[in-house]
Amino acid sequence: xxxxxxxxxxxxxxxxxxxxxxxxxxxxxxxxxxxxxxxxxxxxxxxxxxxxxxxxxxxxxxxxxxxxxxxxxxxxxxxxxxxxxxxxxxxxxxxxxxxxxxxxxxxxxxxxxxxxxxxxxxxxxxxxxxxxxxxxxxxxxxxxxxxxxxxxxxxxxxxxxxxxxxxxxxxxxxxxxxxxxxxxxxxxxxxxxxxxxxxxxxxxxxxxxxxxxxxxxxxxxxxxxxxxxxxxxxxxxxxxxxxxxxxxxxxxxxxxxxxxxxxxxxxxxxxxxxxxxxxxxxxxxxxxxxxxxxxxxxxxxxxxx
Amino acid sequence: xxxxxxxxxxxxxxxxxxxxxxxxxxxxxxxxxxxxxxxxxxxxxxxxxxxxxxxxxxxxxxxxxxxxxxxxxxxxxxxxxxxxxxxxxxxxxxxxxxxxxxxxxxxxxxxxxxxxxxxxxxxxxxxxxxxxxxxxxxxxxxxxxxxxxxxxxxxxxxxxxxxxxxxxxxxxxxxxxxxxxxxxxxxxxxxxxxxxxxxxxxxxxxxxxxxxxxxxxxxxxxxxxxxxxxxxxxxxxxxxx
Ligand SMILES: Nc1ncnc2c1ncn2[C@@H]1O[C@H](COP(=O)(O)OP(=O)(O)OP(=O)(O)O)[C@@H](O)[C@H]1O
Ligand SMILES: [Mg+2]
Numbered sequence: 001x002x003x004x005x006x007x008x009x010x011x012x013x014x015x016x017x018x019x020x021x022x023x024x025x026x027x028x029x030x031x032x033x034x035x036x037x038x039x040x041x042x043x044x045x046x047x048x049x050x051x052x053x054x055x056x057x058x059x060x061x062x063x064x065x066x067x068x069x070x071x072x073x074x075x076x077x078x079x080x081x082x083x084x085x086x087x088x089x090x091x092x093x094x095x096x097x098x099x100x101x102x103x104x105x106x107x108x109x110x111x112x113x114x115x116x117x118x119x120x121x122x123x124x125x126x127x128x129x130x131x132x133x134x135x136x137x138x139x140x141x142x143x144x145x146x147x148x149x150x151x152x153x154x155x156x157x158x159x160x161x162x163x164x165x166x167x168x169x170x171x172x173x174x175x176x177x178x179x180x181x182x183x184x185x186x187x188x189x190x191x192x193x194x195x196x197x198x199x200x201x202x203x204x205x206x207x208x209x210x211x212x213x214x215x216x217x218x219x220x221x222x223x224x225x226x227x228x229x230x231x232x233x234x235x236x237x238x239x240x241x242x243x244x245x246x247x248x249x250x251x252x253x254x255x256x257x258x259x260x261x262x263x264x265x266x267x268x269x270x271x272x273x274x275x276x277x278x279x280x281x282x283x284x285x286x287x288x289x290x291x292x293x294x295x296x297x298x299x300x301x302x303x304x305x
Numbered sequence: 306x307x308x309x310x311x312x313x314x315x316x317x318x319x320x321x322x323x324x325x326x327x328x329x330x331x332x333x334x335x336x337x338x339x340x341x342x343x344x345x346x347x348x349x350x351x352x353x354x355x356x357x358x359x360x361x362x363x364x365x366x367x368x369x370x371x372x373x374x375x376x377x378x379x380x381x382x383x384x385x386x387x388x389x390x391x392x393x394x395x396x397x398x399x400x401x402x403x404x405x406x407x408x409x410x411x412x413x414x415x416x417x418x419x420x421x422x423x424x425x426x427x428x429x430x431x432x433x434x435x436x437x438x439x440x441x442x443x444x445x446x447x448x449x450x451x452x453x454x455x456x457x458x459x460x461x462x463x464x465x466x467x468x469x470x471x472x473x474x475x476x477x478x479x480x481x482x483x484x485x486x487x488x489x490x491x492x493x494x495x496x497x498x499x500x501x502x503x504x505x506x507x508x509x510x511x512x513x514x515x516x517x518x519x520x521x522x523x524x525x526x527x528x529x530x531x532x533x534x535x536x537x538x539x540x541x542x543x544x545x546x
Contacts, residue, residue: 166408166415173405176394183354185380185409185459 013149017142025141031254032148033210037227038234038246039155040202043162044195045232046240047171051280053228054093054109057116058086058200060223062207064120067133067217075137079208086204087197089116094196098189110228117223124219132218139212147209155202159243162195171195226269229276230257236279306368307332307463307494308353313362315348315518322348324518325362330496332462335489337509337526338498341539345518346498347389350465353496354386355379367462383411385461387452387469389498395441399432402440402451403458410459426454430484446477457488464488466497470504482507502530514538 017025037055045052065082073081097108124131162168170191173181182188207222214221230253238249261268308330315323323345330336338346351357353364355376363372366382374382385406394402400423407414407422414422427433430450440451449469456464470481478501485508489495499505505512505526512529514522516538522529529535 169401169404169408172397172401173394176396177392179356179376180392180394181405182376183356183380183386184406184455185377185411186405187375187377 010149010153014146017145022141025145027258029141029145029148029210029213030258031251032145032152033206034230034234034250034254035247036148036151036155036206037203037231038238038250039152039159040199040206041231042235042240042246043155043159043202044192044199045235046242046245047168047175048192048195049175050098050192051106051232052109053106053225053232054112054200055203055231056223056225056227057093057109057113058089058203059207059227060113060120060219061085061089061116062204062209063211063214063217063222064207064219065204066137066208066211067135070135070137070212075139079205082208083201083205087201089204090197090200091193093200094193098192098196110225113223113225113228117219120223121219132216134216135212135214137212141213144209144213148206151202151205151209156243156247158198158202163243167191167194226272229272230254233272233275233279237283306330307366308496309363309365310353311363311365313349313352313364314360315345315352315357316360321518323352323359326515326518326520327362328513328520328523330463330494332494333489333492334511335485335495335497335509337505337512337529338496338515339500339505339512339529339535340515341541344515344538346515347467348518349515350386350467350496350498353379354384354465377409380406380409380459381411383459383462384465385410385456385459385463386465387449387456387467389467391445391448391452393440393443393448393451393455395439397440398437399427399440399443399451399454400436403427403455406455406459410461412460422458422460426458429457430454446473449473453484461493463494463496466495466499468498468500470499470501478504506530 017028020028037059041052041055044050062082062085065085066078069078069081093112097105100108121131162171170181170186173184173186174188174192178188211217211222234249234253235246236249237253238247239245242248257272260271264271306329308328310326310328312325312327313323314321314325326345326349338349340346348357352359353366355371355374355378358373363370364374365371366379366384369382371379371382394405403423403426404419407419407426412422423436424433427436430453432447432450432454440448443451449472453466453469466485470478473481482504485495485497489508497505497509509526511524512522512526513520514529514532514535516534521534521538522532524532
């Protein structure tokens, strides 16, 4: 029953751009991009509760790999290279940061995006001597949308599978108490690293797939920190610990942010920052969980003796 | 020997919390680990379970060198523990709490075998009826029970209990003692840190006593407790307090 429903929903989503105009399809591309970003972010950050602001670091690197390689290699190979680069970068970043706790991890991941952007800028200016690059790929907005839809299916499928596996249990234990996790036999560092790499690779692919939409690419365009903040807000507001939570957060918020950025272009960053703080502090489990709590407030935790 | 430590040492800055402890434990023993507050008992358990890396000395478990090994590796080698300040997994159900070491410990169970192991361990501590409740909703005493069930779910060879009997009322204490005796009867090796001397006398044929990080006595419990260094150590603590 669930499978049939999912298949019908998938088919409907696949034909949607055939009926949406240019503007509508453009909107769908952006929307599907954030559906994947929020879901992929939640794969790692949901159960482990590590709030990563590195989303745009991987997203931007994905876009840049396409910008650099699009004229030399066939498109599928370019995507593969992007995925490989994202995975390699996640491995290095993960090895050096997953021991950091709480706020230090947040700050490091935020700094990472800026670092990568500065490195690429420096490299382009001093070594290749070009700051901007062009992407000439024969891909329509529809093609991009379909690739993102496929990525969404892949990401949700991975989330579904992890939830049912030993790995999913391990991640939830790590989210609660790493000391207990280790004493139960869970290789904590390796488990976190695996999930971080999977999540970051998908995020990198979103950047790679969306890159042709820009045509002209430079670091300040693809490493826009807004992407990282939006992703966190969407995933947390929808509920990063539920399979469909990030999707439920991404759809309405994407539309809201589109409207806000058009209506209040000067104040958008402030609005975004305020929402980020509100979500992280007030609703870390998401709106759905908060609603459930309101409906059954009687289950109060007994405090320790 | 199931456990051997050779001059095991742990320094925290200038403080030597565990100071050259050499200890050997045979399979099936129930060993009492005693000593005044701050004498290094918990730190010694932390060194054995891998929670802390030793600053010096060696650790062998089941004849294998485990000096400096990570806690997950030591857990998979058959060592399980409870914590002095109880640590349950609050966002998981009781059942899920107990699943973890069964799924990731020495046996790596999954599916039906895992479910059966979880049921056994929860009923051993009398929590089987509440398997699907959230662990965060338990009272302190029930959290201690759950923690023991979780440790047992690994089917460990060596169980480390850090004041697991502390805070129980007299009836619960009797139940707790009976439970530990049963585990020992099943062949489990146990090291228990305990301040309740009656429980130690009832359960541990042999005890070791620590003071300021050093082992000051090792022998039959009644002799260890009557040792004049031990009496002096406890009196010294009283004089300080
Ligand atoms: N992580 C740590 N960092 C610094 N000092 C520590 C640490 N853990 C323990 N200590 C110190 O090491 C000494 C031994 O502590 P430990 O907890 O092992 O004592 P204990 O015998 O378990 O005491 P109690 O009976 O009160 O539980 C104490 O002085 C304590 O303050
Ligand atoms: Mg202690």
